[in-house]
Amino acid sequence: MGDLMHAVGYRKPLPVDDPESLVDAEVPVPTPAAHELLVRVEAISVNPADVKTRRQADPHGFRILGNDAAGVVVANGPNVSRFVVGDEVYYAGRIDRPGSAAGYQVVNENIVGHKPASIDFGDAAALPLTTITAWEILFDHFGLQPGDAGTLLVIGAAGGVGSMVLQLARARTRLTVLGTAGRGESQKWATEMGAHHIVDRHDLVDSVHAVAPDGVDYIVSPFSRGNIDNYAAVIRPFGHIAAIDEPTGLDLLPLKPKSVAWHWELMFTRPILLPEDPYQHELLEKTAKLVNAGKVRSTATTRLGPLNAETLRDAHARVESSATIGKVVVTR
Numbered sequence: 001m002g003d004l005m006h007a008v009g010y011r012k013p014l015p016v017d018d019p020e021s022l023v024d025a026e027v028p029v030p031t032p033a034a035h036e037l038l039v040r041v042e043a044i045s046v047n048p049a050d051v052k053t054r055r056q057a058d059p060h061g062f063r064i065l066g067n068d069a070a071g072v073v074v075a076n077g078p079n080v081s082r083f084v085v086g087d088e089v090y091y092a093g094r095i096d097r098p099g100s101a102a103g104y105q106v107v108n109e110n111i112v113g114h115k116p117a118s119i120d121f122g123d124a125a126a127l128p129l130t131t132i133t134a135w136e137i138l139f140d141h142f143g144l145q146p147g148d149a150g151t152l153l154v155i156g157a158a159g160g161v162g163s164m165v166l167q168l169a170r171a172r173t174r175l176t177v178l179g180t181a182g183r184g185e186s187q188k189w190a191t192e193m194g195a196h197h198i199v200d201r202h203d204l205v206d207s208v209h210a211v212a213p214d215g216v217d218y219i220v221s222p223f224s225r226g227n228i229d230n231y232a233a234v235i236r237p238f239g240h241i242a243a244i245d246e247p248t249g250l251d252l253l254p255l256k257p258k259s260v261a262w263h264w265e266l267m268f269t270r271p272i273l274l275p276e277d278p279y280q281h282e283l284l285e286k287t288a289k290l291v292n293a294g295k296v297r298s299t300a301t302t303r304l305g306p307l308n309a310e311t312l313r314d315a316h317a318r319v320e321s322s323a324t325i326g327k328v329v330v331t332r
């Protein structure tokens with residue numbers, strides 16, 4: 001048997017206040033296969049995806065949780081071409097593989113970027129999953145080019161994804177950006193992240209029309225349930241909407257009169273179904289340049305540690321509340 005490492009995961013889906021909902025374990029250090037890096041994990045961040053997995057998915061024994069990570073490459077599998085041992089990296093991993101809440105993790109180089117040199121591991125770990133999501137929506141689904149203009153509405157603007165949509169839209173386009181944020185502190189944060197106007201999600205149609213009388217060209221929707229009629233009212237003809245949540249039974253017909261394009265974004269589609277595609281590697285490299293140039297900043301707002309089951313239960317409880325601003329980070 002090879003070397004062992006500490007990891008945090010779960011053995012059965014349980015409420016987060018149950019001490020068994022996340023547990024510490026000793027497991028073998030994984031071995032990198034072709035195109036994979038072995039990374040010593042220095043920091044992770046917690047996403048709603050981690051919470052949904054912990055609450056719902058069969059762990060098949062013991063499952064290590066965690067998607068986002070920042071760390072150091074300590075070994076390479078065969079045929080790795082983009083990284084050498086010692087490189088500092090950040091990545092969001094694959095939801096169908098052992099997670100990042102561990103001493104070490106293997107990850108395919110096609111979904112890894114060099115960590116921005118100007119920020120530490122904790123700040124870097126806040127970024128990958130939400131950056132990939134925001135980037136794929138803006139520059140892939142919406143097809144926005146640097147300098148494009150128009151009006152973008154971001155629902156949940158102070159959340160993990162919203163914060164990155166705002167920053168990337170401001171850094172790489174000339175869009176006018178509207179964002180929903182319901183509390184004083186989330187409004188302050190969304191404004192810092194780049195929102196030109198804060199609008200009220202409980203009075204969406206009127207508050208959007210108050211600042212954008214002709215409506216909006218693009219909507220980013222992390223909270224779609226109950227919003228389709230509102231979107232139909234504020235979107236412009238031939239506008240685009242990207243949804244990232246799981247609103248079962250959604251009726252999209254109200255969007256037909258305006259010929260609206262509805263995009264589903266799942267940031268794990270490329271890692272799982274197109275593993276040879278280096279698009280996410282490239283976008284993380286471009287984002288690192290934006291961070292190093294001071295055009296995009298880390299969205300870490302809460303830092304916890306050390307990385308163990310007790311700390312991760314605390315982090316999950318915060319993210320489960322759906323009230324977090326920016327990102328919750330856990331450092332080793």
Ligand SMILES: NC(=O)c1ccc[n+]([C@@H]2O[C@H](COP(=O)([O-])OP(=O)(O)OC[C@H]3O[C@@H](n4cnc5c(N)ncnc54)[C@H](OP(=O)(O)O)[C@@H]3O)[C@@H](O)[C@H]2O)c1
Nearest residue numbers: 048156159160161181182183186222223244265266267324
């Ligand atoms: N498909 C993908 O690839 C992908 C990627 C990332 C995330 N997601 C999903 O997207 C959703 C959001 O993720 P996230 O990380 O941005 O979440 P988050 O960080 O937990 O979002 C929390 C923020 O959203 C606001 N909020 C809470 N409930 C809301 C509602 N019903 N309507 C509008 N705003 C609300 C809150 O601020 P205020 O209440 O103060 O406004 C809070 O600041 C989750 O379901 C997540 O699983 C999907």
